[in-house]
Amino acid sequence: MHTDEGGAPEKTAALKLFPVPTPDGKLTPELLATEAWGFGDEHRAQPLAVSIAQTTELGTLYQPDEIRAIADAAHALGMTVHLDGSRLWNAAAALGVPFRAFTTDAGVDILSLGATKNGALAAEAIVVLNPDNVDGIVYLRKTAMQLASKMRFLSAQLLALFDDGLGLRSAQHANAMAARLRAAIEGTPGLSFSQKTEANAIFGVLDNAVADRIRARYRFYDWNRARGEVRWMTAFDTTEADVDAFAAAIREELAR
Amino acid sequence: MHTDEGGAPEKTAALKLFPVPTPDGKLTPELLATEAWGFGDEHRAQPLAVSIAQTTELGTLYQPDEIRAIADAAHALGMTVHLDGSRLWNAAAALGVPFRAFTTDAGVDILSLGATKNGALAAEAIVVLNPDNVDGIVYLRKTAMQLASKMRFLSAQLLALFDDGLGLRSAQHANAMAARLRAAIEGTPGLSFSQKTEANAIFGVLDNAVADRIRARYRFYDWNRARGEVRWMTAFDTTEADVDAFAAAIREELAR
Amino acid sequence: MHTDEGGAPEKTAALKLFPVPTPDGKLTPELLATEAWGFGDEHRAQPLAVSIAQTTELGTLYQPDEIRAIADAAHALGMTVHLDGSRLWNAAAALGVPFRAFTTDAGVDILSLGATKNGALAAEAIVVLNPDNVDGIVYLRKTAMQLASKMRFLSAQLLALFDDGLGLRSAQHANAMAARLRAAIEGTPGLSFSQKTEANAIFGVLDNAVADRIRARYRFYDWNRARGEVRWMTAFDTTEADVDAFAAAIREELAR
Amino acid sequence: MHTDEGGAPEKTAALKLFPVPTPDGKLTPELLATEAWGFGDEHRAQPLAVSIAQTTELGTLYQPDEIRAIADAAHALGMTVHLDGSRLWNAAAALGVPFRAFTTDAGVDILSLGATKNGALAAEAIVVLNPDNVDGIVYLRKTAMQLASKMRFLSAQLLALFDDGLGLRSAQHANAMAARLRAAIEGTPGLSFSQKTEANAIFGVLDNAVADRIRARYRFYDWNRARGEVRWMTAFDTTEADVDAFAAAIREELAR
Missing domain, CATH: 3.90.1150.10 (Aspartate Aminotransferase, domain 1)
Incomplete structure (x- = not known):
């Protein structure tokens, strides 16, 4: 997000990113605390959300309780939890547990679900797991992401990947x-x-x-x-x- | 662009739009002149580009010389010409002339080519016709548009539509x-x-x-x-x- | 806002503006209705706020009940009402009524108060009249407006203009x-x-x-x-x- | 810029910041090299400018040749050099050399000159030292900074600070x-x-x-x-x- 997206989060969504160095691509509550501060201080960009990837950019894997610990820390600070799941199926396969064990049940609020790396054609989805913490997403999809025409052809691929375990x-x-x-x-x-x-x-x-x-x-x-x-x-x-x-x-x- | 894109041009690319009322969806050099002014005036958002659609949002059609007249007027003002071609094949079919007659040869600098409305799956392209007037597009694609993964699957569709007249x-x-x-x-x-x-x-x-x-x-x-x-x-x-x-x-x- | 701010609302705050033609610089509930529609439609930039100026850019004046009518119409649609008061003292002088008669009491939620055209030096303020409808303004001030250093020197001027009727x-x-x-x-x-x-x-x-x-x-x-x-x-x-x-x-x- | 501006660079100018850790608030060519890479790679936000502060946020001071070394490294990469001079007079006083020795002559392209911390009232200026490397600044001033009304009252203060050594x-x-x-x-x-x-x-x-x-x-x-x-x-x-x-x-x- 900080390195390889060309500044898109800043440019498209006016986000400020506070990158957190980590040796293995994994965030922890302790690492989160190094940047998640300054709440209520008008001089500091307010920390609103934490974003982690599963599997990580370094190919490593969060255990469900590791995600839960991050989500608990983030929620305690009033922050929303985003999971970048461009390799979510690989994580599910590696963990051997259902998706929900390390997403919904672990406190993830919103998920990017990437099927492209797992065989689909231009099929990516944003999955809102906790609507209470996610507001206005249909407008954000239209302006800063992509509202695909003929979306049924993309949805069909996701259904195929899910429905029969493919x-x-x-x-x-x-x-x-x-x-x-x-x-x-x-x-x-x-x-x-x-x-x-x-x-x-x-x-x-x-x-x-x-x-x-x-x-x-x-x-x-x-x-x-x-x-x-x-x-x-x-x-x-x-x-x-x-x-x-x-x-x-x-x-x-x-x-x- | 002004009505149905949810404010994406403003939000994503920080563009200011000067919409121009027109009874039939078509711009003319005279209509362009109503908003293309204030060059060099720091109080006015600088007019940099004109965007027209072929066919238009109202289903009407520009003749090649009508596009040429707009392009000439825009270029005389130092502006770039963008053609929204989400229905470009329909225009080509209606005009009975090659694409280039009403794009490159008519002075269009940059083209959005939409194949989705003509049978493709998530395949849209930005075609730079005049590289002299278009700079930094690969960075803009990455940040404000979409750099698709596995683009070969999208390109294959465009090739199919072009190669055999499909x-x-x-x-x-x-x-x-x-x-x-x-x-x-x-x-x-x-x-x-x-x-x-x-x-x-x-x-x-x-x-x-x-x-x-x-x-x-x-x-x-x-x-x-x-x-x-x-x-x-x-x-x-x-x-x-x-x-x-x-x-x-x-x-x-x-x-x- | 649409003509002379160089695109700042779009660039700085990612706003989309729907300009409304008006012969005398004054908005009305009927004119507001021409653009305040499409609520809940993800294809349309959501109308969130209405902005009017008192006195207007054309030097004309709203009567308090005219502002009230606009505010009522806007509030009925869930919109916030902003008053550009770069010439607010001139309006107060012309109307011969207290400020609150055509701001707070007329339903204005947030006010730009301009003292510069009335004798001050770089002293402008955003006045939140209805905190219920205005959220996060201190952060917006810091990022998209100006949090002045040594603000006491600016505040002193505003006090001087207000305290003794100057x-x-x-x-x-x-x-x-x-x-x-x-x-x-x-x-x-x-x-x-x-x-x-x-x-x-x-x-x-x-x-x-x-x-x-x-x-x-x-x-x-x-x-x-x-x-x-x-x-x-x-x-x-x-x-x-x-x-x-x-x-x-x-x-x-x-x-x- | 990264910590105390509330995300304004990202929000207002759609900049991506690559913060560089430094023990004493000072950048060096070696530190610059840790983030100034990826030129031509569409996946990386393109490094366009380096920003340093004189004196620094940690109260330390660049020698003129230290600024020159950074500027040379930046220019060799095609980058522009910005100097945040909110405490520029303090630096000049500490160095005992003319301003130009550590600005223009050291390769700085553009300077923020802050007089507010040195006795002025709301008087800050952007000084373009090298117009060849700075384009469109009057439009940026209007949209993302501040084009003050009655600017003569601000200019008078700067003149007073400069003209008599005050x-x-x-x-x-x-x-x-x-x-x-x-x-x-x-x-x-x-x-x-x-x-x-x-x-x-x-x-x-x-x-x-x-x-x-x-x-x-x-x-x-x-x-x-x-x-x-x-x-x-x-x-x-x-x-x-x-x-x-x-x-x-x-x-x-x-x-x-």
Whole structure:
């Protein structure tokens, strides 16, 4: 939200963001407290909402009680809790619990539900879990987000992902492929990992020159070139053969 | 843009809109001049761009030379020309000329190309026709519009509409259905029309009570209830049978 | 607000303005109704507040019951009523009633109180008359208006204008000078007036070439050059001699 | 800008701020580099300008060559350099060099010049030092800042501060009073300092309870209560007697 959205929250919704450094992408009540202060002070932008991502931008996973602790702290301060769920199915698959255990039941007020990373075509939704804490969302959708024409074609995709477990199976597969990849490359000399692989992301650390050679064969992003960190993601359509070939390429280039 | 976008241009892009009243939805150089003034006056929001729609919100059609005249006037003032093409295929079908005749060749700098009304799923594009007059669009797309994930699935639809003439045939069909509908109801006592039918829209004027009875059978929108004006649109998937049944319903309810 | 603020309402507060044409600068419940509609329709920017000016931009004056009628209509629609009082003392002087008769008692919720045109130095205030309808104003002051440092120096001026009647006397004087000017030039061949002079403004209509000759001797603004309309304002520090000399200049140039 | 402006930069100018932690309130080219990256990447808000304050929010002072180094680094990246000079006279007094040595000649493109803290009434100015790098400022002034009415009364104050050295003498006095205060309390048991006193600010660290007892006698602000840090400022109108009495109060309360 702070790094990769081009300033859209500030520009589109006139929000001020107080970014909170965190080593593993996860917020805690203690970290929230470092910026959630100054209530009633006209000199400070008033802290209105906390936004967390599940899984996080670093591929890590909140346990339901971790989300609950953040939500309790936020609600005690009168703040609303937003969950960025662009990888929500991956989280559900990793946790093995129903969605509501780590959303509604954990105190989340409003949810971005992203189906695009899990096989849908342009289908994203804002899900208001607690209407008491969320006001005017239809107007915000129209002005600062997107009120899609022919929305039935988007809704049909979400229904398909939910109704028969397709979304969950797809995410389970993606997560399994990430685990398979990590197992295949763990321990390779010259490669370490900066984050746990708890869903479908692997954050590898390796020499930039090696990364560039691998990238000549497979497309992926640098995460932080200053420390040689790259991000490898798996998806619903990643195959075992894809993983095995990619792992082989990593090992080969590291061994050169 | 002024009426039905919920204030999005002002909220999202900090634009000020100077709406220009027009009887048929079409701008002219003379109408443009009523608001395009005050250049260099710090008290007046600087007129930077003119936005017109083809076909217009009232279903009417610009001839290429009418767009050219507006563009010339705008460019002479240092303004950029935006064309809202959410029904651009319908215009192309109605005019029977290539797109470029009433866009690039007519002086349009930037185009919103809407495929959704012509059969696509969430596929809209901003087309920069004159890069010299349009700067920073990739950043604006990310912050104030939408940078879709998996854009290839949207692009594929646009390619399909363009590559084999599908989009044009679809729009020709929609326009033909509107003409068929208008012919079928023209002259029916109690019904008049507030606009020409030049593409796929019919603006009917009739008693609100009659309109409500028709609406109980077919869904459509009031345009301006104060003057009994309704809008009937046809689309790529409207059939002759649809038209004939709807026309019959209109005549029946008007005759009751 | 729509013409001379450079788009600040849209840019700074993300407001959408629905300007309402009016021949004399005054709104009415009937004119309000032309734009205050679409409540609950997500496609329309929600009408939240009505803003009127007293005296108006055209120098005309609302009677207290005219403001009350607008406020009642606005409140019935759930809208808040803002009064732009950059010339509020002139209105009070012209009406001969206490401020509250045409503000608080007439249903105004929030008031911009301008002292600058009445002798103060950078002293303007937002006065919340009905706190029930106005929320978060201290934060809006800090972000979209101005929280002045050393505000006591501004407050002292407002106190001085209020405490001993200085502000009212100053405005009475300004209004008297406008009346004197109008009387001195009324009936001069080649000069007519587009608005009543109800406070300290005179809107004259005369040949542009004549206006330019007068302007070579005294500074004033064109209001609408297309119709030869100019605006002449009087102030707290305008003297009878100023008026008489200016009137003589007008008559001289018209007679040439 | 990030902490005490209530989100105004984001709300009013749609800016995204990348705050940079710094121990002494001073930026460096190295610190700038931590956020000034991602040029051309549409996912990242484009770094357009760097803003520094002289003196800083922590009362510290940039040497001219330190500002030059930042400006050179910023310009090399195509960024504009803004200097917040709300205490610019204090900096000039502390450095003993002409303004231009640490503004224009050091590569600053645009300057906020604050006279309010140095004796003026509502007089602040934006000074464009390098018009080549600053575009459209008159429109920004009108929409997102303040175009004061009767500006001559504000300009007169700035002229008075500049023309006869009044501003500089006032700031020299304020700085001398801060030095006198610091000398008078330096070494008092129970009191330390978190920042150098280079102009007119003293950042003291002491027990919160002691600070509260002093505050019962003299008004001042906590800076960071978590670490017992307070801010004491001197001004153009601080007298030696004020300083001595305040220093005595500090020593008394620390000794209790």
